Amino acid sequence: MQTAIFVGASAGTGHLNPELDFAKGSDTIATNVAGFTAVANVAFRHFLHKKSGHLVGISSIAALNDDGEAPAYNASKAFMTGYKEYYS
Numbered sequence: 001m002q003t004a005i006f007v008g009a010s011a012g013t014g015h016l017n018p019e020l021d022f023a024k025g026s027d028t029i030a031t032n033v034a035g036f037t038a039v040a041n042v043a044f045r046h047f048l049h050k051k052s053g054h055l056v057g058i059s060s061i062a063a064l065n066d067d068g069e070a071p072a073y074n075a076s077k078a079f080m081t082g083y084k085e086y087y088s
Helices: 022-050 071-086
Strands: 006-009 054-057
Touching (some): 022 054, 022 071, 054 071
Parallel strands (some): 006 054
């Protein structure tokens, strides 16, 4: 009998940043992009080893929306969506 393995990833941070303050943008990227990638890579390696598993990442509608108010947040959620799709 195989065991189902499930990893959920849906955390993050963001700032309204229409003035493109680098510190605000880099904080969002470090948390949302690097943090998600670290968790996803551990999960993917585990799934490959077990030959089973599913990663469910809940990003945000912001991945599809460029409102100009939080560009790093929107881009980080688009990254998360693309990264998950690459491995599906």
